[in-house]
Amino acid sequence: GGRFSKPSATREKVIFSDVAGQDQAKKEVAELVDFLRDPQRFERVGAKVPHGVLLVGPPGTGKTLLAKALAGEADVPFFSTSGSEFIEIFVGVGAGRVRKMFEAARQAAPSIIFIDELDSIGRTRGTGLGGGHDEREQTLNQILAELDGFAAREAVVVLAATNRPDVLDPALLRPGRFDRHVTLNLPDKAARRAILGIHARDLPLEDPADLDVMAAGTPGFSGADLKNLLNEAAITAARRNGQRISRDDLGEARDKVMMGTVRSLAIRP
Numbered sequence: 001g002g003r004f005s006k007p008s009a010t011r012e013k014v015i016f017s018d019v020a021g022q023d024q025a026k027k028e029v030a031e032l033v034d035f036l037r038d039p040q041r042f043e044r045v046g047a048k049v050p051h052g053v054l055l056v057g058p059p060g061t062g063k064t065l066l067a068k069a070l071a072g073e074a075d076v077p078f079f080s081t082s083g084s085e086f087i088e089i090f091v092g093v094g095a096g097r098v099r100k101m102f103e104a105a106r107q108a109a110p111s112i113i114f115i116d117e118l119d120s121i122g123r124t125r126g127t128g129l130g131g132g133h134d135e136r137e138q139t140l141n142q143i144l145a146e147l148d149g150f151a152a153r154e155a156v157v158v159l160a161a162t163n164r165p166d167v168l169d170p171a172l173l174r175p176g177r178f179d180r181h182v183t184l185n186l187p188d189k190a191a192r193r194a195i196l197g198i199h200a201r202d203l204p205l206e207d208p209a210d211l212d213v214m215a216a217g218t219p220g221f222s223g224a225d226l227k228n229l230l231n232e233a234a235i236t237a238a239r240r241n242g243q244r245i246s247r248d249d250l251g252e253a254r255d256k257v258m259m260g261t262v263r264s265l266a267i268r269p
C-alpha cells in the first residue's frame with residue numbers, strides 16, 4: 001500500500017525452533033509468550049510486564065526472526081516497521097504514522113509492534129545530520145510518548161532492533177521504555193551448524209556431512225551470511241547443471257560470501 005495506507009498486521013508462522021542458537025535471547029523473549037497469550041492472568045495479580053524490549057546484535061543475527069517467532073509462538077498480530085521507512089517513505093508524516101501504528105496495535109491487543117533499525121530514527125536528539133532532523137525528532141518523540149502512554153495492563157509488546165545501541169537517545173532506554181535488553185551474538189560453530197541445518201532442510205546436498213565442514217570453516221559468519229552461502233551454493237550447482245549441491249559448490253559459495261560479493265545482497269546498514 002501507499003504511504004498513507006492503514007498500518008496492518010501480519011500473522012507469523014515462525015516459531016522459536018526456526019531460530020537456531022541464541023538460546024539466552026530465546027529464553028528471555030519466551031517469557032513474554034505467556035503474557036501475550038493470557039494477559040488477564042498477569043493483570044489479575046497486578047504483575048507489571050515490560051512493554052519495551054530492545055534486541056541488540058550485529059546485522060543478520062536473527063533479531064527480526066526472533067521478533068517474528070515471538071508473534072508466532074504467542075499467535076498474536078505482528079505490526080512491523082523500520083526506522084529507515086520513516087526517512088524514506090513516511091517523510092512529513094512520521095509522528096502520525098507512529099500514532100496510527102500504536103493505535104492499531106492497541107485495538108488488536110494482545111499484539112506485537114516491531115521496529116527494525118531503531119537507531120536510524122532513535123539517534124540522540126540534537127545531533128542529526130541537518131535536513132529532516134526536526135522531523136526525525138518529532139517521530140522519536142512520538143515513539144516515546146506512545147511508550148509512556150501504555151497502561152500497565154495493555155497487552156502490546158514493543159520490540160525494537162539495533163546494532164548500534166551506543167548511538168540511541170538515552171530517553172529511549174529509561175524505565176518504562178526500552179528498559180529490557182536482549183543480546184544476540186554471532187553464532188559459534190555449533191550454532192552455525194544448526195543454522196545451516198535449518199536452511200538446508202529442503203536442499204539436495206550430496207553429503208549432509210558437508211555442513212559440518214562448512215560450520216567449522218565459517219567463523220564470523222552471521223545467520224544471514226550462512227543462508228546466503230547455501231543459496232549461492234545452490235545457484236553454483238544449477239549453473240554447472242548439477243543434480244545435487246556438492247562440497248565444492250559450498251566451498252565456492254563460502255569464498256564468495258567471505259569476499260563480500262554475496263554479502264552485498266543482504267540488507268545491511
Ligand code: ATP
Pocket residue numbers: 018019020021022057058059060061062063064065066116161163195198222223224225227267268
Ligand atoms: P539486520 O540487523 O540486518 O536486520 P537481523 O538480526 O534482523 O538482521 P534477520 O533479518 O532476522 O537478522 O536475519 C536474516 C535471515 O538470516 C533470517 O531471515 C534467517 O533466515 C537467517 N537467520 C539469521 N539468524 C538466524 C538464526 N539464528 N537461525 C536461523 N536463521 C537465521
